[in-house]
Amino acid sequence: MINTLKSYKELSSTVADIVETQLKEQPLSKLILPTGSTPIGLYDELVNRELDWSLVIAYNLDEYIMNIDHPYSYHSFMRKNLFDRINIYPDRCHFPFRPTLSFEDKIAGSMGIDLCMLGIGSNGHIAFNEPGSSFKSRTRVVDLTEQTIKDNSRFFDSIDDVPKQAITMGLGTIMESKRIILMANGNHKLNILNVAMNGEVTEDVPASILQNHNNVEVYYCD
Ligand code: PGA
Numbered sequence: 001m002i003n004t005l006k007s008y009k010e011l012s013s014t015v016a017d018i019v020e021t022q023l024k025e026q027p028l029s030k031l032i033l034p035t036g037s038t039p040i041g042l043y044d045e046l047v048n049r050e051l052d053w054s055l056v057i058a059y060n061l062d063e064y065i066m067n068i069d070h071p072y073s074y075h076s077f078m079r080k081n082l083f084d085r086i087n088i089y090p091d092r093c094h095f096p097f098r099p100t101l102s103f104e105d106k107i108a109g110s111m112g113i114d115l116c117m118l119g120i121g122s123n124g125h126i127a128f129n130e131p132g133s134s135f136k137s138r139t140r141v142v143d144l145t146e147q148t149i150k151d152n153s154r155f156f157d158s159i160d161d162v163p164k165q166a167i168t169m170g171l172g173t174i175m176e177s178k179r180i181i182l183m184a185n186g187n188h189k190l191n192i193l194n195v196a197m198n199g200e201v202t203e204d205v206p207a208s209i210l211q212n213h214n215n216v217e218v219y220y221c222d
Helices: 008-025 040-048 074-081 100-109 146-155 171-175 187-198 206-212
Strands: 002-004 030-033 057-060 062-064 115-118 140-143 165-168 180-185 216-221
Touching (some): 002 187, 008 115, 008 180, 008 216, 040 074, 062 074, 171 206, 180 206, 187 216
Parallel strands (some): 115 180
16 A cells, blocks of 8 residues: 655656646546655646646645734645745635634535645644544644644744644545545655555554555655
């Protein structure tokens, strides 16, 4: 189930191939997009391919509870790494918002997500669904774990600047996607990836829920 690729470049281009095929076959695609260090190469690759994003509807997995114009917000991340570099319409780029039920309605109104791309946290989280999250969870505000705050502090000036809360799509929301691609970059992710993909399906390891989905691919490079 885990496809091991030779390099980060190959990981990025393999997933970019999947996105390119998706957009060419279905210009009005609905995508779920991740942030973090892992998808940066994918986004660079997609920008270089000069695809037509004019009909695409994008949903991001999560956002910190913080000023969305802050340079370290996920809104800013996405603008910098992808949205400002392609011809997607800003009003088709959605991030989880409150009231969360309205965000869920927005996704439901687009009649199904065609392709969802995910990273995995070192504690097995997907989006900001931390260990213990219900497999039925929907979009909601969550407290980040110490581990996630520590992991993500590398993106901030200091660990004290990392927001303690976020708003995230739920595991139930993510699982309704028609196709899911999980990307993991680096040897430090291999153990949790194996636990999630080959171990017990348990809410203690949120990514293990993906074993219950019938259209998941996992791409890893060390
Ligand atoms: P990373 O984060 O891509 O920065 O490793 C992944 C995640 O926490 O989901």
